[in-house]
Amino acid sequence: MKEVIIATKNAGKAKEFQTLLAKKGVEVKSLLDFPHCPDVEETGHTFAENAILKAETMAEYFHTMVIADDSGLSIDALGGRPGVYSARYAGEEKDDQANIAKVLEELKEVPLEKRTARFHCALAVAMPHRRTVVVEGTCEGYITEEPRGENGFGYDPIFYVPQKGKTMAELTKEEKNGISHRANALAKLEKQWNEIINNGE
Numbered sequence: 448m449k450e451v452i453i454a455t456k457n458a459g460k461a462k463e464f465q466t467l468l469a470k471k472g473v474e475v476k477s478l479l480d481f482p483h484c485p486d487v488e489e490t491g492h493t494f495a496e497n498a499i500l501k502a503e504t505m506a507e508y509f510h511t512m513v514i515a516d517d518s519g520l521s522i523d524a525l526g527g528r529p530g531v532y533s534a535r536y537a538g539e540e541k542d543d544q545a546n547i548a549k550v551l552e553e554l555k556e557v558p559l560e561k562r563t564a565r566f567h568c569a570l571a572v573a574m575p576h577r578r579t580v581v582v583e584g585t586c587e588g589y590i591t592e593e594p595r596g597e598n599g600f601g602y603d604p605i606f607y608v609p610q611k612g613k614t615m616a617e618l619t620k621e622e623k624n625g626i627s628h629r630a631n632a633l634a635k636l637e638k639q640w641n642e643i644i645n646n647g648e
């Protein structure tokens with residue numbers, strides 16, 4: 448089975464990639480499988496810049512193809528925040544509950560119809576001696592007034608998906624993978640997928 452390294456230390460993301468790529472006959476390793484690998488500082492100003500930074504740093508480290516995901520939530524009423532700062536919005540501890548609480552507090556006075564938001568995902572595929580490929584995907588929704596649902600990770604419990612009538616955390620993993628920003632980004636690699644997999648090592 449082909450093996451692909453996803454440059455993430457986020458267990459929720461890693462699980463989603465495992466499911467998404469299993470369909471392609473690819474086994475996913477994440478940085479959680481390599482406890483001694485270095486941390487990459489996310490100094491970019493866009494999701495794409497950060498994804499490239501993470502993918503290229505780790506492709507150099509592993510001497511093989513690496514895919515990185517930089518993603519986050521962009522809320523219109525907050526001028527696009529938390530955006531690229533989504534993971535650390537409430538502090539360095541990357542605490543999902545604290546991040547959710549901060550967003551809900553900031554949106555306290557904002558009525559439902561003005562709580563529009565979208566998830567973004569930038570994927571960078573870095574291969575030694577080749578140009579890095581970048582694709583992006585989004586998923587549109589609303590921020591709820593309180594968290595609902597137990598599935599997924601991050602901001603999923605407060606992200607309402609109109610087409611499903613549920614929060615992202617109330618969707619099964621199959622349902623989320625049918626509509627998510629991550630799945631939408633990955634779909635854009637479809638045509639290049641065989642090339643990516645075969646030239647990656």
Ligand SMILES: O=c1nc[nH]c2c1ncn2[C@H]1C[C@H](O)[C@@H](COP(=O)(O)OP(=O)(O)OP(=O)(O)O)O1
Pocket residue numbers: 454455456457460489516517518519520533534535541546566599600601602603615627629
């Ligand atoms: O499907 C999602 N459902 C809910 N929340 C999500 C999703 N996708 C990204 N998010 C949130 C989680 C985190 O607050 C931030 C990602 O930040 P981001 O830097 O890309 O990931 P991270 O630091 O958790 O792990 P890593 O950099 O090792 O991949 O956006």
Ligand SMILES: [Mg+2]
Pocket residue numbers: 489534
């Ligand atoms: Mg990160």
